[in-house]
Amino acid sequence: MGYYDVRNAKLSILDMLKYDAIQDEDKIIYKDMGRYVQMLVPMNNSKLHDTYEVYFDSNGRISKIIGHDTNTGFRGTKYV
Secondary structure, rough: OOOHHHHHHHHHHHHHHHHEEEOOOOOOEEOOOOOOEEEEEEEOOOOOOOEEEEEEOOOOEEEEEOOOOOOOOOEEEEEO
C-alpha cells in the first residue's frame, strides 16, 4: 500500500467514518468486514473492479486470499 500520506489523513478518516472503508492513492478500496478485509481493485472489466477477501491470522499476517469468481484477475483461494 506504500507510505501513509498525512495530508490525506482527514479525507481517509472521513471516508472511514462515512463508508466504513478507506481508499488508497491507487484507488483500491479496503473495507473491514469483521473476519476479513475486502479489497476492491480497479480493473478494466464490466464491474470496473475485482473483489478480494483477505484473511489474517492471530499475529496479523495474511493467511489466505480469496478472489471472487467474477474477477478478471485472480480467482479462487490462495493460502499464504
